[in-house]
Amino acid sequence: MTRPKIFAVLLFLTVGTELSLGQQPGPTPPQRPSYFYNVDTERRVEGLIREVLFEPRYEDRAPFLIVVLEEKNTGQLYKAEISPAWFFEHDLHKGERIKMIGSFYAKDDEYFLIARELQVGGETFRLRDSRGFPNWRGGPTKGKMQRRGRGM
Amino acid sequence: MKKLAVIVGLIIGLTGASAADHLTLSFFQNATNNLFQTTFPEKDQISAVAFSYEKPFRPFAFFTQGQYSYLYRNSDVSYYAQDLGLDYLHAFNEKTALYISAKAGGAFYRSVYSDFNFLNFGAVAAVKSYLTPASIMKWNYGFDYKNYRNSLFDHYSHLTNLSLDRYFESRTTLKGEAAWGYKYFLHPFLPSETVSKDASAAGAGSGMGYGKGRTGRRGGYFLPDTSGQGRGQGIQIASLSGLIAQGVSDRIGIRLSGVRQWTVSGENPFSTIEEFYMVENPSSDMYSWNGYALSGGLTIEGPWNTQLKLGYTKSQKDFPGIEAMDLDGASLGPSRQDRRNQWDARLEKNFRVFSVVLSYSYVDNHSNDPLFKWDGHFLSLGIDWNLNWGETK
Numbered sequence: 001m002t003r004p005k006i007f008a009v010l011l012f013l014t015v016g017t018e019l020s021l022g023q024q025p026g027p028t029p030p031q032r033p034s035y036f037y038n039v040d041t042e043r044r045v046e047g048l049i050r051e052v053l054f055e056p057r058y059e060d061r062a063p064f065l066i067v068v069l070e071e072k073n074t075g076q077l078y079k080a081e082i083s084p085a086w087f088f089e090h091d092l093h094k095g096e097r098i099k100m101i102g103s104f105y106a107k108d109d110e111y112f113l114i115a116r117e118l119q120v121g122g123e124t125f126r127l128r129d130s131r132g133f134p135n136w137r138g139g140p141t142k143g144k145m146q147r148r149g150r151g152m
Numbered sequence: 153m154k155k156l157a158v159i160v161g162l163i164i165g166l167t168g169a170s171a172a173d174h175l176t177l178s179f180f181q182n183a184t185n186n187l188f189q190t191t192f193p194e195k196d197q198i199s200a201v202a203f204s205y206e207k208p209f210r211p212f213a214f215f216t217q218g219q220y221s222y223l224y225r226n227s228d229v230s231y232y233a234q235d236l237g238l239d240y241l242h243a244f245n246e247k248t249a250l251y252i253s254a255k256a257g258g259a260f261y262r263s264v265y266s267d268f269n270f271l272n273f274g275a276v277a278a279v280k281s282y283l284t285p286a287s288i289m290k291w292n293y294g295f296d297y298k299n300y301r302n303s304l305f306d307h308y309s310h311l312t313n314l315s316l317d318r319y320f321e322s323r324t325t326l327k328g329e330a331a332w333g334y335k336y337f338l339h340p341f342l343p344s345e346t347v348s349k350d351a352s353a354a355g356a357g358s359g360m361g362y363g364k365g366r367t368g369r370r371g372g373y374f375l376p377d378t379s380g381q382g383r384g385q386g387i388q389i390a391s392l393s394g395l396i397a398q399g400v401s402d403r404i405g406i407r408l409s410g411v412r413q414w415t416v417s418g419e420n421p422f423s424t425i426e427e428f429y430m431v432e433n434p435s436s437d438m439y440s441w442n443g444y445a446l447s448g449g450l451t452i453e454g455p456w457n458t459q460l461k462l463g464y465t466k467s468q469k470d471f472p473g474i475e476a477m478d479l480d481g482a483s484l485g486p487s488r489q490d491r492r493n494q495w496d497a498r499l500e501k502n503f504r505v506f507s508v509v510l511s512y513s514y515v516d517n518h519s520n521d522p523l524f525k526w527d528g529h530f531l532s533l534g535i536d537w538n539l540n541w542g543e544t545k
Contacts, residue, residue, distance in 0.1 A: 062241035093319030094285030122405020
């Protein structure tokens with residue numbers, strides 16, 4: 001198989017996959033829990049981390065890192081759900097200033113955020129794409145094989 | 153035929169991924185003026201296409217990733233690598249979590265480099281614990297076993313490290329880490345008559361390594377060493393490292409770090425070590441050196457979802473068991489010692505579902521082995537494309 005043919009096949013596969021995914025985004029569950037990522041309720045919150053803890057958020061799923069965030073101007077507290085696994089590679093501490101974009105919901109007089117983007121320590125971390133789909137590839141072993149050497 | 157196998161592998165990967173939650177595709181085009189990192193530079197370009205995908209498989213998660221790298225001028229070094237595994241995350245309580253995973257995989261090179269084809273199995277366990285809300289302790293342990301087409305390189309390794317950090321309200325993070333590792337080559341020595349036969353064959357351009365006879369000094373790479381028989385097949389290392397990171401503003405971060413590594417026991421059982429394009433191989437990895445590395449980095453969050461990272465690393469490494477030689481192959485006496493300066497720049501621009509990354513590195517390597525006095529430019533441009541579907545939980 002010649003090199004142009006190989007790239008043609010790859011291009012077909014990637015474009016074809018993207019198109020099919022775009023047409024069939026997957027089955028929609030009949031009843032969504034209150035804590036799905038809703039892009040219509042996104043808000044930007046800037047403040048200080050007051051607490052960090054590990055907490056199961058979804059039945060039978062890995063625990064998430066939960067950050068209690070105090071908003072800078074209002075003093076309002078938010079419980080922000082960060083991600084599973086990813087937090088093993090990236091460290092968040094009490095006292096760190098953080099800017100967060102996330103999907104907001106309220107429950108039992110508490111404010112919650114599902115984080116999509118974090119800006120902390122001079123770096124930005126995008127945990128979800130702009131549609132709210134998870135981007136994290138976490139854990140100490142994942143994502144290490146890619147780009148062996150200089151960009152390979 | 154092998155290209156066809158690669159395509160089939162990618163098709164299987166992508167087809168399997170069609171029922172997945174998260175798929176990432178990437179394509180990187182790379183160029184360098186010194187592929188084999190020697191004083192005789194060779195230009196080449198590398199196209200690398202990769203995919204990775206994850207799917208929760210309660211209570212585990214399944215992950216797999218594959219990558220094909222094609223070299224234009226040295227196509228015999230092109231390779232495909234694939235791994236897959238399961239991982240599991242568990243919170244003991246609100247402050248402590250456990251991560252474990254097991255994976256298997258392999259790498260498959262074209263003909264000339266095929267001695268380095270391997271299958272491997274690995275396992276990882278890690279614990280992360282908040283000692284206080286501003287202080288984190290992490291412990292990692294990893295086991296790795298690799299079985300090579302050329303059994304000389306077969307080995308297993310254990311690596312464990314313990315780190316402790318502390319964040320201060322001045323936006324300063326301090327971190328210290330201690331590590332210990334042990335690598336054991338199962339059977340790295342050949343009978344002497346086999347070695348002399350292989351060595352002459354390697355000089356003619358076959359045997360281990362790509363052996364192009366660029367210098368006439370060592371046609372083949374990674375010659376096994378019979379004189380070392382009895383001196384042990386295990387290499388034990390230990391290291392201490394530290395890091396200080398400072399947030400200057402919300403958009404600028406600075407970090408300085410250093411590592412000091414010691415060879416506690418053993419030395420490389422092979423008589424030469426070389427790498428190409430910074431890709432590790434069985435004789436040239438973290439177990440092959442002792443010395444230190446210091447690095448500094450600056451991260452700037454720019455406008456329009458851009459991120460710029462600048463870095464500098466200075467290192468000095470001694471390679472126990474590896475003699476420095478002149479270009480004719482005569483021993484110069486001391487063991488090989490390299491001093492390296494490396495500058496890196498990386499610009500990333502994030503779009504809605506994909507990211508574009510441009511990176512450049514310059515490496516200036518000094519060595520008491522004249523073959524390894526070299527410098528090189530490395531340029532890379534690529535795209536990471538995230539495809540997601542299913543629930544937005």
